[in-house]
Amino acid sequence: RKEVEQDPGPFNVPEGATVAFNCTYSNSASQSFFWYRQDCRKEPKLLMSVYSSGNEDGRFTAQLNRASQYISLLIRDSKLSDSATYLCVVNQAGTALIFGKGTTLSVSS
Amino acid sequence: DADVTQTPRNRITKTGKRIMLECSQTKGHDRMYWYRQDPGLGLRLIYYSFDVKDINKGEISDGYSVSRQAQAKFSLSLESAIPNQTALYFCATSSPRILAGAGDEQFFGPGTRLTVL
Numbered sequence: 001r002k003e004v005e006q007d008p009g010p011f012n013v014p015e016g017a018t019v020a021f022n023c024t025y026s027n028s029a030s031q032s033f034f035w036y037r038q039d040c041r042k043e044p045k046l047l048m049s050v051y052s053s054g055n056e057d058g059r060f061t062a063q064l065n066r067a068s069q070y071i072s073l074l075i076r077d078s079k080l081s082d083s084a085t086y087l088c089v090v091n092q093a094g095t096a097l098i099f100g101k102g103t104t105l106s107v108s109s
Numbered sequence: 110d111a112d113v114t115q116t117p118r119n120r121i122t123k124t125g126k127r128i129m130l131e132c133s134q135t136k137g138h139d140r141m142y143w144y145r146q147d148p149g150l151g152l153r154l155i156y157y158s159f160d161v162k163d164i165n166k167g168e169i170s171d172g173y174s175v176s177r178q179a180q181a182k183f184s185l186s187l188e189s190a191i192p193n194q195t196a197l198y199f200c201a202t203s204s205p206r207i208l209a210g211a212g213d214e215q216f217f218g219p220g221t222r223l224t225v226l
Binding site: 008032034041042043044045046049087096097098099100101102 | 142144149150151152154157165167197199213214215217218219220
């Protein structure tokens with residue numbers, strides 16, 4: 001089983017749609033969780049950290065379910081500029097981050 | 110100016126050649142990382158360093174070596190390049206968060222596209 005698994009997609013949605021991505025992780029000792037965004041042929045950039053209580057940043061909401069070992073990202077009112085690959089990332093304290101392979105989102109007009 | 114820089118940005122080389130990819134950062138971070146990215150395989154960790162005297166192998170270190178010359182510099186070498194090392198290589202940096210158990214955000218360089226013929 002891969003340490004971090006994501007549905008690769010692609011998710012093709014119209015502008016204004018709500019889309020959700022899920023991610024599962026295998027190591028129950030994982031302590032930190034993130035969503036990164038990567039545009040085509042560019043470097044990954046942090047989108048948001050994921051906290052146990054769930055957190056929201058504008059149109060983006062991230063949630064963590066430790067019992068089921070999954071993380072979600074919800075994007076509301078999708079924009080064309082949201083088209084990118086979204087990487088689920090986890091780590092344990094004192095180790096390097098482990099990246100999922102990413103989920104590709106394409107938003108069309 | 111970019112906080113994390115990589116040189117070269119693109120490189121085409123031949124099988125058997127020695128190649129060095131360089132990474133420099135002005136963020137003052139202690140931790141530095143090298144990843145490679147291949148289509149369908151995502152980002153895979155090659156080596157990482159938590160300070161100047163610390164070097165750790167990642168998931169796919171075979172065929173690679175690194176040198177942490179200073180806090181701000183971390184270079185990746187391919188002693189004898191082979192075609193399956195053709196990939197996009199990223200350097201990243203981070204600084205540990207104060208809170209125990211909190212993960213550190215990584216900041217990536219723009220990447221080096223390496224082609225081994």
